[in-house]
Amino acid sequence: MESYPNLRGDYSHMAADYTIAQDWANYTEKEHARWRMLYARQAKLLKRFAAQEFIDGTATLDAGDGIPDLEVASARLSRATGWRLVAVPGLIPEMDFFAHLARRQFPVTNWIRKADEIDYLVEPDIFHDFFGHVPLLFNPVFADYMQLYGEKGAEANERGTAKILVRLYWYMVEFGLIRTDNGLKAYGAGMLSSAAETKFSIEDKSPNRLRFDLKRVMRTSYKIDDFQETYFVLDSFDELFEATRRDFAPLYDLVQRQPEITPDRVVAGDRVITLGDGSWKHRRAAAA
Ligand code: HBI
Numbered sequence: 047m048e049s050y051p052n053l054r055g056d057y058s059h060m061a062a063d064y065t066i067a068q069d070w071a072n073y074t075e076k077e078h079a080r081w082r083m084l085y086a087r088q089a090k091l092l093k094r095f096a097a098q099e100f101i102d103g104t105a106t107l108d109a110g111d112g113i114p115d116l117e118v119a120s121a122r123l124s125r126a127t128g129w130r131l132v133a134v135p136g137l138i139p140e141m142d143f144f145a146h147l148a149r150r151q152f153p154v155t156n157w158i159r160k161a162d163e164i165d166y167l168v169e170p171d172i173f174h175d176f177f178g179h180v181p182l183l184f185n186p187v188f189a190d191y192m193q194l195y196g197e198k199g200a201e202a203n204e205r206g207t208a209k210i211l212v213r214l215y216w217y218m219v220e221f222g223l224i225r226t227d228n229g230l231k232a233y234g235a236g237m238l239s240s241a242a243e244t245k246f247s248i249e250d251k252s253p254n255r256l257r258f259d260l261k262r263v264m265r266t267s268y269k270i271d272d273f274q275e276t277y278f279v280l281d282s283f284d285e286l287f288e289a290t291r292r293d294f295a296p297l298y299d300l301v302q303r304q305p306e307i308t309p310d311r312v313v314a315g316d317r318v319i320t321l322g323d324g325s326w327k328h329r330r331a332a333a334a
């Protein structure tokens with residue numbers, strides 16, 4: 047297993063595909079209460095900041111009363127789009143993760159963050175995975191996109207371009223924005239499972255917001271421990287699906303021949319929706 051820095055989940059008894067039993071009965075009342083608090087805080091923000099497709103999926107899941115039983119949610123989800131949820135101990139190797147997506151299975155971490163990690167934690171917990179990722183799997187186009195994305199994993203691994211493919215996930219699954227008749231809305235799991243980044247991604251003057259372009263996203267690096275400096279904006283989920291249907295081989299060749307673009311930059315050819323002033327890093331430094 048590739049070395050993830052100090053993994054906190056229990057990886058001692060999992061299946062070959064990294065799945066485990068969720069053991070829903072083992073969650074404590076304190077953990078359910080923590081889930082309800084996180085859920086209530088995020089649910090309040092959805093109407094103003096989230097894409098309607100995300101709001102609809104959240105309503106169907108109706109998981110506000112406590113940590114969800116993945117079997118129950120899976121039954122509802124598979125009726126809608128044929129996706130199922132599987133429990134895992136936490137982060138799993140990229141290739142195994144891609145393989146689950148290619149089989150329309152979404153890996154959901156079985157543990158919930160501690161009380162002192164409410165606002166930020168490094169590894170995805172069940173709140174990030176379930177609240178952030180599962181609602182959009184009820185949307186047929188996004189559900190097909192996520193499987194198509196997973197299918198690209200094997201080729202990327204053979205070509206040694208998984209790092210490029212992961213950028214597409216980072217920017218368009220974790221931190222994607224979408225243009226709607228009511229303005230920009232968030233749909234990415236990374237922002238919608240974080241109160242601060244949900245607001246930041248839509249309202250803050252600091253980040254750049256650029257129109258989605260597949261090659262541009264593939265060229266753009268990212269940092270995992272702070273708000274994004276650039277968000278990419280879709281016109282529709284169809285746009286993302288159509289872009290991902292393409293053969294990525296020529297794109298990988300192109301991207302590997304060009305210099306990486308750091309997340310703070312805007313370059314020639316970018317279709318800028320809002321140009322950021324980059325003030326977040328100064329504000330953060332001042333607050334430290
Ligand atoms: N493992 N459980 C889990 N959840 C993820 O979201 C995840 C992962 N392993 C790798 C990974 N994500 C990223 O590299 C994706 O961008 C592929």
Ligand code: FE
Pocket residue numbers: 170174175178179220235236
């Ligand atoms: Fe995630």
